[in-house]
Amino acid sequence: MPELRKDPVIGRWVIISTERGKRPSDFPIEPKKRTAKLCPFCPSNESSTPPEVFSLRTNGEGPNSPGWTLRVIPNKFPALRIEGDLNREGEGIFDKMNGVGAHEVIIETPDHAKDLGDLEVDEIKDIIKAFRERILDLKKDARFKYIMIFKNQGEAAGASLEHSHSQLIATPIIPKRVIEELDGAKKYFDYKERCIFCDITRQEINSKIRVIIRNEHFVSIAPFASRFPFEIWIMPINHSPAFENIKDDCAASFAGIIKETLTRLSRALNNPAYNMIIHSSPVGSDHHNFYHWHVELIPKLTKVAGFEWGTGFYINPTTPEDAARYLREMKIEA
Amino acid sequence: MPELRKDPVIGRWVIISTERGKRPSDFPIEPKKRTAKLCPFCPSNESSTPPEVFSLRTNGEGPNSPGWTLRVIPNKFPALRIEGDLNREGEGIFDKMNGVGAHEVIIETPDHAKDLGDLEVDEIKDIIKAFRERILDLKKDARFKYIMIFKNQGEAAGASLEHSHSQLIATPIIPKRVIEELDGAKKYFDYKERCIFCDITRQEINSKIRVIIRNEHFVSIAPFASRFPFEIWIMPINHSPAFENIKDDCAASFAGIIKETLTRLSRALNNPAYNMIIHSSPVGSDHHNFYHWHVELIPKLTKVAGFEWGTGFYINPTTPEDAARYLREMKIEA
Numbered sequence: 001m002p003e004l005r006k007d008p009v010i011g012r013w014v015i016i017s018t019e020r021g022k023r024p025s026d027f028p029i030e031p032k033k034r035t036a037k038l039c040p041f042c043p044s045n046e047s048s049t050p051p052e053v054f055s056l057r058t059n060g061e062g063p064n065s066p067g068w069t070l071r072v073i074p075n076k077f078p079a080l081r082i083e084g085d086l087n088r089e090g091e092g093i094f095d096k097m098n099g100v101g102a103h104e105v106i107i108e109t110p111d112h113a114k115d116l117g118d119l120e121v122d123e124i125k126d127i128i129k130a131f132r133e134r135i136l137d138l139k140k141d142a143r144f145k146y147i148m149i150f151k152n153q154g155e156a157a158g159a160s161l162e163h164s165h166s167q168l169i170a171t172p173i174i175p176k177r178v179i180e181e182l183d184g185a186k187k188y189f190d191y192k193e194r195c196i197f198c199d200i201t202r203q204e205i206n207s208k209i210r211v212i213i214r215n216e217h218f219v220s221i222a223p224f225a226s227r228f229p230f231e232i233w234i235m236p237i238n239h240s241p242a243f244e245n246i247k248d249d250c251a252a253s254f255a256g257i258i259k260e261t262l263t264r265l266s267r268a269l270n271n272p273a274y275n276m277i278i279h280s281s282p283v284g285s286d287h288h289n290f291y292h293w294h295v296e297l298i299p300k301l302t303k304v305a306g307f308e309w310g311t312g313f314y315i316n317p318t319t320p321e322d323a324a325r326y327l328r329e330m331k332i333e334a
Numbered sequence: 335m336p337e338l339r340k341d342p343v344i345g346r347w348v349i350i351s352t353e354r355g356k357r358p359s360d361f362p363i364e365p366k367k368r369t370a371k372l373c374p375f376c377p378s379n380e381s382s383t384p385p386e387v388f389s390l391r392t393n394g395e396g397p398n399s400p401g402w403t404l405r406v407i408p409n410k411f412p413a414l415r416i417e418g419d420l421n422r423e424g425e426g427i428f429d430k431m432n433g434v435g436a437h438e439v440i441i442e443t444p445d446h447a448k449d450l451g452d453l454e455v456d457e458i459k460d461i462i463k464a465f466r467e468r469i470l471d472l473k474k475d476a477r478f479k480y481i482m483i484f485k486n487q488g489e490a491a492g493a494s495l496e497h498s499h500s501q502l503i504a505t506p507i508i509p510k511r512v513i514e515e516l517d518g519a520k521k522y523f524d525y526k527e528r529c530i531f532c533d534i535t536r537q538e539i540n541s542k543i544r545v546i547i548r549n550e551h552f553v554s555i556a557p558f559a560s561r562f563p564f565e566i567w568i569m570p571i572n573h574s575p576a577f578e579n580i581k582d583d584c585a586a587s588f589a590g591i592i593k594e595t596l597t598r599l600s601r602a603l604n605n606p607a608y609n610m611i612i613h614s615s616p617v618g619s620d621h622h623n624f625y626h627w628h629v630e631l632i633p634k635l636t637k638v639a640g641f642e643w644g645t646g647f648y649i650n651p652t653t654p655e656d657a658a659r660y661l662r663e664m665k666i667e668a
Contacts, residue, residue: 003557005558007558007559008518008530008534008558008559009519009522009530009531009534010513010514010515010518011518012559012561012646012648013559014559014560014561014647014649014650015647015649016650016653016654017559017649017652026382079641080651091470091558092537092541093530093533093537094466094537094558097600107564110493117566129492132554137441146645148641150641152639153642155638156637157640158636158637158638158639158640159639167641169641170646171647172665175645175646175647176645176646177344177645177646178645181343181344184342184343184344184345185343188343196342196343196427199341199427200342200343200427203426203427203428207426223341224341224425224428225339225340225346225347225348225350225428226341226348227346228496235482236416238597253396256390264428266379275640276640277573277640277641282647292353302492303489303491304492305484305486305491305493305609306485306492306610307482307501307634309609309611309630310508311504311505311509311510311512312509313346313348313349313509313511314346314348314349315345315348315349315351315413316348316349316351319350319351
């Protein structure tokens, strides 16, 4: 069973994988070469993954057979395990608990050659609806306090398989970074009686200088205090605390802005590796007046070095105004 | 002038380099090849760096000429600028100020072929004394609230030059990560009336399972909630808030444990890239009963992926107990 351990000073929890413990020789010295071996996410290889928990199919065949357009499976090497109780306990000054949680993989397309941004808007909309479906299902499990959807695209971003996929992780605690966001947003709300994300979105839409694109329900911006060059946030324009309450028309608008944002990013930076994360309200929370879900998209262009690790204080060599203008003004065919 | 910008939700400050703004084409697609071009940190190339602010010399020659054993220079491409005032101001909902600060480079050896761990204990002791010297000097500048020493070793850790060096950065604000440490340590002190780092160090020394090595004044441990495989902390055994108050005998002990820890790490993991950071008390602070300086050493073995970015919640595939045992039990020649 993986173990959750809490840093006694900072209060940050860490997942320690006690089972598949890596020894020094397990860490590659050279970057992995791309090999032509069997892809477990391709059609006809369904038996090389754990049995699916959700799929979209066009041919009416049964589960775990070809004919799907989207497939959700438990992660074969989960960071957290679905079975068991938390069993919080101490070890002297330290605190730990069992690594209980869910870790699923959303295989976004049967086509091994396509990235998320290459898919049609309708296909991306199906992926969004699959995210929604899985979150609504896992919210029923009272052990889970937070559910996060994220995507690692490219090896530099930590993807271990190249076939396009996202991941879902449900955790028994609210992660520290999320608590910081909630605390900051609540403090602002207590003072102003307005949602800080609504205020940011409004100011950005009015000033235009950091806007990349907008459509009916969403806006893509380069955030004012971008940590990384070409960092992008996608914000719902209207106040909306939890991603999983997204309506179908809004999901279509979200799919559209994801496609256009990723297309501009990959043209500008030659298909960079990136991490994309949906930040949403914790499960069963009453953060509904001050929190506002959004996407954070981080292209992997620079390396995080000692100064950033030590301080949590980032050095960004590209202004968000330059990044936004570049992405906004570039020509892409309709 | 670089600009400091504050994330309005989280409160995290970011340095935005407004001058040498990087455009998309400035980010390398392929990793840089090692080229045999002139190294600005090698002896006889002193004129290719800014004039030195400190050096140790064996030959009595003047500054900025060969004959040094250690040299401190301002960073040629500083993240922060030494001149000017902060000029805090708003931009609608957002906050910013000028990027005032110091950014120096400590060239640790004239020998291009040696890494920090290859140097003699006495040479490492000189480096520690140079750190101390520079911090004591910069503490006189009332604009600086925090001074951090860090080292990026290897390209994967963000080092842009391979000649062994550390960096010093003095910032006009206390970085968020440091505030979190101070807050956590203060909360513990308020409750227990003891320093949390002293308690951690004592527990680790008694239980031995996460100890790598110890000497008279220091202990190297794999921390209980390690974020990364083979993460190491070097702790002063006796309570000591600020690194720059280190006495000479203690500096010799610190040099000894740095050398042995780095030697074990590079044997175990085939000379990995790493970040090493000295965490110390802020300038002019009254944190002297509850804060305890220490080193955090992070080998770069895994990539930080979307889940970690989104949550601040790390997944570590190697238990600290395994890492400590491996590093402790390995044979190294005396």
